[in-house]
Amino acid sequence: MIITVTMNPAVDKTALTTTIIPGGLNRLEDIVIDAGGKGINVSKMIAILGGDSVATGFLGGSAGKDIEAVLKERGIKTDFVNIKCTTRTNLKVLSEEFGITEFNEPGATVTSREMDNLRKKLSDYATPQSIFVFAGSLPQGESSDTYRELISVVKEKGASVFLDADGSAFSLAVLAKPDYIKPNKYELMQYFGKEGECSLQEYAALCLQLIDKGIGMVTLSMGAEGALFVTGQDMLYAPALKVKALSTVGAGDSMVGAIVYAATKKMDIKDTATLAMAASAGAVTTHGTKPPCRKMVNDLVKNVELQKL
Secondary structure, three states, X not given: OEEEEEOOOEEEEEEEEOOOOOOOOOOOEEEEEEEEOHHHHHHHHHHHHOOOOEEEEEEOHHHHHHHHHHHHHOOOEEOOEEOOOOOEEEEEEEEOOOEEEEEOOOOOOOOHHHHHHHHHHHHHHOOOOOXXXXXOOOOOOOOOOHHHHHHHHHHOOOOEEEEEOOHHHHHHHHOOOOOEEOOEHHHHHHHOOOOOOXXXXXXHHHHHHHHHOOOOEXXXXXXXXXXXXXXXXXXXXXXXXXXXXXXXXXHHHHHHHHHHHHHXXXXXXXXXXXXXXXXXXXXXXXXXXXXXXXXXXXXXXXOOOOEEO
């Protein structure tokens, strides 16, 4: 069983404009509204690939009801904790001149009782056969130690964990030894207190340091430069696929969804990396935070190249 945990979901509104005029009137076109949040996006990708997941976390107000309705329409099981605060709405504007510009509202605030309800729910789902995906930012006011604590709760019952977070929430959660992580270059460098760009070999060496800390698999997403897939036994580099990009929002989440799906099918690292690259590349061709269709993923799989380091 796959359980995706989105503690700070959002209604994602994506729009196009020719350019952005600071301090002036900006007219938006082709507005698309999606159920968003990293874990929710992961569940959407898993569903496209033919897998099942349970989407949980916090939802509140009319926006929360809208998100749950969208997920149910997609055939995704939901089991969210209902909270008093209304779920946020985020605006993402794509322009030819500036690319993606994001306007994200602050997350909802949750009470200690609401957090206890989620903690119990996750503990109940945790078994040696379950995989949890903890992804995205934390609710407003929550301790940076929240992911570490929740990961420890489910791992004590034998569950596997995928972590996709940043900043201090990522650094502290690594102490709980999640089985899979997917930092980007900035997040990796921030974790190690480094600045600037590194060579591919230097990035790989940093990933290996995380493996030495007890992480099972590190996927380093590098945007247009591709991705690294590192375990204790293998190290693969995959150049980015050439596709017509509409929006990079959600591409990393599609990659996570593909990796988790591959884990449930017990795919080896080569097949996992291939599927992950195809899913991620397909996601950037869609408008908004929608995942690619399965046919596109299947077509892109044929173009993935892997290099052993």
